[in-house]
Amino acid sequence: MDISKEYYTTLKNNLEKVFERVENAVLRSKRRLEEVKILGASKKQSPEKIQVLYDLGIRLFGENYVQEAEKKISALEGLSIEWHLIGRLQTNKVKKALKLFNVLETIDRIELAVEIEKRLKDSEKKIPVFIEVNIGEEETKAGVGPKDLFKFCEELSQFSHLEVRGLMCLPPYEENPEKVRPFFARMRSLFEKVKPLFGPNFKELSMGTSHDFEVALEEGATLIRLGTILFGQRV
Ligand SMILES: *Cc1c(COP(=O)(O)O)cnc(C)c1O
Numbered sequence: 001m002d003i004s005k006e007y008y009t010t011l012k013n014n015l016e017k018v019f020e021r022v023e024n025a026v027l028r029s030k031r032r033l034e035e036v037k038i039l040g041a042s043k044k045q046s047p048e049k050i051q052v053l054y055d056l057g058i059r060l061f062g063e064n065y066v067q068e069a070e071k072k073i074s075a076l077e078g079l080s081i082e083w084h085l086i087g088r089l090q091t092n093k094v095k096k097a098l099k100l101f102n103v104l105e106t107i108d109r110i111e112l113a114v115e116i117e118k119r120l121k122d123s124e125k126k127i128p129v130f131i132e133v134n135i136g137e138e139e140t141k142a143g144v145g146p147k148d149l150f151k152f153c154e155e156l157s158q159f160s161h162l163e164v165r166g167l168m169c170l171p172p173y174e175e176n177p178e179k180v181r182p183f184f185a186r187m188r189s190l191f192e193k194v195k196p197l198f199g200p201n202f203k204e205l206s207m208g209t210s211h212d213f214e215v216a217l218e219e220g221a222t223l224i225r226l227g228t229i230l231f232g233q234r235v
Contacts, residue, residue: 007052014230015056025217041227044234047075054079062086066093073100088142091115105130105168108143113159120161128163135183136172153194166204167191177212184219
């Protein structure tokens with residue numbers, strides 16, 4: 001049997017359940033469904049599964065590692081996927097990342113902006129980016145600390161080849177997703193605080209994973225990054 005047919009039923013089911021939960025969360029918070037995008041977090045998932053989710057209507061996919069992404073993006077060439085980088089970006093991978101990805105979600109240091117600026121200086125291109133916030137102030141996680149965010153944004157707004165579209169975070173893991181709510185709420189208030197520094201395209205709040213996307217949506221997420229709940233376990 002065709003491998004993608006085998007996946008089709010499972011992934012369609014997964015997606016239908018997710019849609020229902022997203023709709024309910026959006027309704028509960030009196031928001032509009034059009035404000036919300038689902039990104040398939042596809043690290044360690046096969047191109048076949050990505051293709052199936054694409055056929056089911058998903059257009060945004062996020063990869064964590066530049067090398068892994070390179071293979072998949074070329075395997076899926078021709079599909080109109082908006083590829084997001086959602087893992088840490090090393091400075092020496094900026095050049096490659098600019099070729100592969102449509103959006104870089106993990107800008108967390110000025111050094112990266114300097115490198116992007118250097119790589120794009122002879123072009124008209126502006127790369128859409130999100131700023132990653134270390135909302136739980138965890139030592140093991142990347143991102144700009146909440147207290148440093150305003151100053152960081154002021155500096156970042158000076159770069160002409162970056163279009164800052166929003167904020168992104170991966171909050172501390174909590175068994176009970178309700179415990180993550182304060183972090184999402186704080187992201188929302190940081191978002192409002194720095195918004196005036198950027199243009200009209202600053203409107204994304206990328207937060208929420210399989211485990212806590214409903215809470216994230218209730219607190220204002222515009223983009224949820226779903227891995228296992230859509231694709232099944234990573235291999
Ligand atoms: C893996 C990953 C996700 C998705 O996590 P799941 O728990 O599988 O939904 C979302 N965001 C980032 C940054 C990730 O690395």
